[in-house]
Amino acid sequence: MCYSDSDPNYHEHFEKYLFDQPFDEVWETYVSIDPAKAWAGKMLHFNQLYSRETGEEVFPGQEFKAEMGVGQVIILNLHVFNGAIKLTIGHEVMEVDKNKKLIRICYLENSKSEGSQFISFKTLPDGKTEVSHKTFYRSGSWFRDKVIYPYFHTKAINEFHGNVRNAILANY
Template sequence: MQQTISEVNFNRISNEQVVSFIHDNELYKLNDFAALESFCPKTNCTKQFYQHHKTFFIEERLEKVWNAYKSIHPKKAWCGSMLEFGLQYCRNNNKLSYIDDEYTGAKAGQIVLIRVKALGGLAKVAVGHEITSINDEQHTLETSYLVKGKSLGSQRIQLSTCNKGFTKISHHTIYKSGSWLRDKLIYPFFHTKAIREFHSNIRKSLAKQ
């Protein structure tokens, strides 16, 4: 059997879960990544999907916070006790990016593979999502899970000004998998912890400026 020549530099991916995800889905060529599909709530019925909503606050003005969400490097956004950045693919330039590569900001069409750790490290899973929309006027950023993942769904982050000129961050998620136990008990708990870590990373990056 002829061995597949990969365009992925596995030596630059720091976690084995993302590496396994790439192998399991045979993502060896740029065209393989380009063919990935993400969930589209506009073309799918989401009436039976579960809803998850959390609100966060950052004591900085709206435009400064919005810029941080768009410009933070993935290795800083997806890092901590639960999250670890693995790899990014950009549809616009058909290019893979690794943890120490230069980052020019969030754009629609970017697919990010991360590792999520839970239960003190007993459970580790690779999660892939795509940025599907960025709206500067409404201060919204939307992402969707890859169809090949364990759950279908999308997330919407919206920023607005609250009291004292600070920024309110509303994070709304719709999701569904094939497991009632996962959807009702496991997902809400660990998703809350994961997005709390993500938004905390944004807050920390602003504090260092």
């Protein structure tokens, strides 16, 4: 259920991350990181990756041999309130374009929320890389969209981008 810019009824969430490394190194880590490492933390837990293109399935503990690509479905478990509430969410990778410096992910149909996440990369004059994570979302619930979603989405994407940062630093 992707965001459509012709429909104004979406909420917007935005976070920015700064990396000391150049674009190519940051990009390569984002598209090649093992999903079990990318989606690992107090709240995020990798459950499964399925590729619509190749039929490949990856579960926790299995080696991820590919790169992030269009048609990959990523299933995550979220542990909220220290695991008191456990939710399963799904995303599909819709675009991975190094030339456009963009990764676009959409929510799976029948999820609580619908919309898209845009991860954009920008090379800064000092050679560092800025990563912007913009999300357009809606769920049909004012309370979920205005109170719950922004708080937990920020926690989730901070874990994700922090894990990518750790993977970059581990290469040094």
